[in-house]
Amino acid sequence: MEIRSTTDEDFDVFVDTLHAAFGLVRETPGEDGGGVWWSAIERDRNLLALAPGGKPIGTAGAYSFELTLPGEAVVPVSGVTAVGVLPTHRRQGVLSALMRRQLADLRERGEILSVLLASEALIYRRFGYGPATYTTRMTVQRQRAAFAPRRPLGAADDTRPGSVELLRRAECGAVLEAVYDRYRLAQPGALTRPHRWWELGAGRPPVARTPRYVALHRDADGTPDGYASYAVDAGTLTVDEIVATDDAVFADLARYALGHDLVTRVVFEQVPRDHPLRHRLADFRAGDVSHDTDWLWVRLLDVPRALAARAWTTDGELVLDVDDPFLGERTAYLLTVRDGKADCTTTDRGPDLSLDVSDLGSLYLGGTTPSTLVRAGHIRAHHPAAARRADALFHTDRPPHCLSWF
Numbered sequence: 001m002e003i004r005s006t007t008d009e010d011f012d013v014f015v016d017t018l019h020a021a022f023g024l025v026r027e028t029p030g031e032d033g034g035g036v037w038w039s040a041i042e043r044d045r046n047l048l049a050l051a052p053g054g055k056p057i058g059t060a061g062a063y064s065f066e067l068t069l070p071g072e073a074v075v076p077v078s079g080v081t082a083v084g085v086l087p088t089h090r091r092q093g094v095l096s097a098l099m100r101r102q103l104a105d106l107r108e109r110g111e112i113l114s115v116l117l118a119s120e121a122l123i124y125r126r127f128g129y130g131p132a133t134y135t136t137r138m139t140v141q142r143q144r145a146a147f148a149p150r151r152p153l154g155a156a157d158d159t160r161p162g163s164v165e166l167l168r169r170a171e172c173g174a175v176l177e178a179v180y181d182r183y184r185l186a187q188p189g190a191l192t193r194p195h196r197w198w199e200l201g202a203g204r205p206p207v208a209r210t211p212r213y214v215a216l217h218r219d220a221d222g223t224p225d226g227y228a229s230y231a232v233d234a235g236t237l238t239v240d241e242i243v244a245t246d247d248a249v250f251a252d253l254a255r256y257a258l259g260h261d262l263v264t265r266v267v268f269e270q271v272p273r274d275h276p277l278r279h280r281l282a283d284f285r286a287g288d289v290s291h292d293t294d295w296l297w298v299r300l301l302d303v304p305r306a307l308a309a310r311a312w313t314t315d316g317e318l319v320l321d322v323d324d325p326f327l328g329e330r331t332a333y334l335l336t337v338r339d340g341k342a343d344c345t346t347t348d349r350g351p352d353l354s355l356d357v358s359d360l361g362s363l364y365l366g367g368t369t370p371s372t373l374v375r376a377g378h379i380r381a382h383h384p385a386a387a388r389r390a391d392a393l394f395h396t397d398r399p400p401h402c403l404s405w406f
């Protein structure tokens, strides 16, 4: 088997191979390669696997994104995408070969982290990726959607004078892009979105062809500070995302959706776990949370640089014995945090925790606690205080969340 980078000439072959891997029929062969989603693909970052004889059998690609880390540091990352192997050639190591080549390429680019969304949760752990952000769906029946009165009595009302303007999503890319950028720079786990998507599809590739409306929220000065994107179908209003620069704006947009006439229920997609929206409802049980699932998976490519890149809220020291079986590496690192900054070096000291690099990916953004993975039997704590100390160290003020689909 051969793995090679693609050129512009084999872009069609790449797209056809990926479609076949997913069992999809390409609608417009030879045109722009499938519409908005393909319009931002970086053709020089695609890999093709070829069987002996030259038949294309597998694909993998990568976007160049920026990821916001705890502490609002922003780093370049690769967003792995377009992964597929023909049904005729599965379970013969094709993906493993593509992943090995891709990880080597990413390290050569000097990247410290790689991220992806997994079609199935069993695929990527073996390649060093761990689930790092989570998402839920919240469904609210409109007749139970009243907001709770503010408590304690006399507390300041956090709704501020503002306005909502109704737009069609496909027509307002530029204004949404600016709002999204403000949001994502403050939200750990958030990724940049390709400019091309804002121009063509207002930020997200059209996974559903239903036209969407946008409720654009402006502050008292008229500056856009949030939006909800939604569609109404058969009495259900589905909000595919709320992008808000703070919780009060989020609440205003949720109230807008819940106030929509001729709708019996509102489905909020992509809501972070433990989101305050549920507590805003007078009837807590009216916020029915389902589809709690992993979203962004993270892979550390350079452990010391990745750990030094994010901010930390607690001082302390931890020795991490990190196993990376796919790359055949096992190293003990001393992580020292002082005044919010980490230094990470290799060490001979005995470990506090032994863990797989995929587990470190899960801890990295603060979305999974070390003690959860100790209790799950993934991470080995070498003494009773180790998990507690690691929990304090990895804790972040704001839980990570990712709204991107790629």
Ligand SMILES: CC(C)(COP(=O)(O)OP(=O)(O)OC[C@H]1O[C@@H](n2cnc3c(N)ncnc32)[C@H](O)[C@@H]1OP(=O)(O)O)[C@@H](O)C(=O)NCCC(=O)NCCS
Residues within 6 Å of the ligand: 021, 022, 083, 084, 085, 086, 089, 090, 091, 092, 093, 094, 095, 096, 097, 117, 118, 119, 120, 122, 123, 126
């Ligand atoms: C997922 C996919 C790319 C895997 O490709 P592949 O070439 O069969 O993978 P490999 O042969 O390299 O598998 C490596 C290991 O992962 C396991 N594995 C791969 N895909 C798996 C899956 N979907 N579920 C469970 N295990 C899986 C294999 O069993 C193998 O395990 P082993 O080393 O213990 O034998 C392929 O099945 C596919 O194209 N699926 C449809 C499209 C898709 O879901 N793409 C991923 C998008 S995120």
